[in-house]
Amino acid sequence: MSRAVLTFQDVTFHYPSGNLIHKHPILEDIHFQVNAGEFVSIIGASGSGKSTIFRLITGLEQPIEGKIYLNGKSMSNQLGQVGYMPQQDLLMPWRTVMDNAILPLEIKGVKKAEAIDEVRKLLGEFGLEGVEDAFPSDLSGGMKQRVSFLRSVLSGSNILLLDEPFSALDAITRLNMQEWLLGQWEKRRKTILFITHDVEEALFLSDRIFILEQEPNPSLKEVHVPLRRPRNVRDLTRTEVVIMRGHLIDQLRLKVKK
Ligand SMILES: Nc1ncnc2c1ncn2[C@@H]1O[C@H](COP(=O)(O)OP(=O)(O)OP(=O)(O)O)[C@@H](O)[C@H]1O
Ligand SMILES: [Mg+2]
Numbered sequence: 001m002s003r004a005v006l007t008f009q010d011v012t013f014h015y016p017s018g019n020l021i022h023k024h025p026i027l028e029d030i031h032f033q034v035n036a037g038e039f040v041s042i043i044g045a046s047g048s049g050k051s052t053i054f055r056l057i058t059g060l061e062q063p064i065e066g067k068i069y070l071n072g073k074s075m076s077n078q079l080g081q082v083g084y085m086p087q088q089d090l091l092m093p094w095r096t097v098m099d100n101a102i103l104p105l106e107i108k109g110v111k112k113a114e115a116i117d118e119v120r121k122l123l124g125e126f127g128l129e130g131v132e133d134a135f136p137s138d139l140s141g142g143m144k145q146r147v148s149f150l151r152s153v154l155s156g157s158n159i160l161l162l163d164e165p166f167s168a169l170d171a172i173t174r175l176n177m178q179e180w181l182l183g184q185w186e187k188r189r190k191t192i193l194f195i196t197h198d199v200e201e202a203l204f205l206s207d208r209i210f211i212l213e214q215e216p217n218p219s220l221k222e223v224h225v226p227l228r229r230p231r232n233v234r235d236l237t238r239t240e241v242v243i244m245r246g247h248l249i250d251q252l253r254l255k256v257k258k
Helices: 050-057 097-101 103-107 112-123 141-154 171-188 199-205 233-237 239-257
Strands: 004-013 027-035 039-044 065-070 083-085 159-163 191-195 208-213 219-224
Touching: 004 050, 004 191, 027 050, 027 065, 027 191, 027 219, 039 050, 039 199, 039 239, 050 065, 050 159, 050 191, 083 141, 097 103, 097 112, 097 141, 103 112, 103 141, 112 141, 141 159, 141 171, 171 199, 199 233, 199 239, 208 239, 233 239
Parallel strands: 039 191, 039 208, 083 159, 159 191
Antiparallel strands: 004 027, 004 065, 208 219
8 A cells, every 4th residue: 555655634724914815715625645656746827826835844834724744744844854945045055066965964963074975975966076166156057956956855855845946947958857857756766746837747757746726716636647657758749648738738727817
């Protein structure tokens, strides 16, 4: 039987400032489960509450009602326990690549020299060899994302939360990064929760896709991606995937037209 890494049990949430969309909370009675080793994407219109789900998982926000279980435990503040790659402000511009990467280890109390040794062993695999003394402003978009991903892996968490990590990248870099991420996911056997606006990206990467909607009521639906692994980008042209893609895009467009 699959093991639940993350469970949302009837979670309702709105921001204290009273952010109620059409008089509904942003999230209302949301329930779902993510199992060990799964890759799940969350799609939804802008403002539908995708990043809010991550803020709840990390404990940056607390549910108004309902419970969130991480590895079987109901949680209060899990920020240090979850590998979280936020949507913005990924890297500290005044720290070098190395000093950014060792941050989660430093927070855990690992000695700096040991943290540097640990990161050094991973630089090659993350395509960052030779740039450890550079500053984030000197890196390409894809490199910045790899530093940020390295940092979330070093949190040691069995679940990684990636909030639109590739949205600023050009199409080719993005495809390379998607393939690289799938390789990392297969190798490290982590559970990944991945937010994206891009339906094709969600189909290429995920086992399941959650669709977050606000209209007519806040709700979360899910679909299973009908593709085996390993995947090739050409799999996206298979009939059943093309049909699903059209269906998902229609659902997202409905929201935009309103
Ligand atoms: N700290 C906050 N305080 C008050 N309201 C907030 C806060 N953060 C987000 N919101 C509001 O909550 C709603 C959901 O925001 P959220 O950032 O979760 O959306 P999203 O789906 O991630 O959007 P995007 O695709 O644009 O990143 C939005 O209406 C947003 O304005
Ligand atoms: Mg967001």
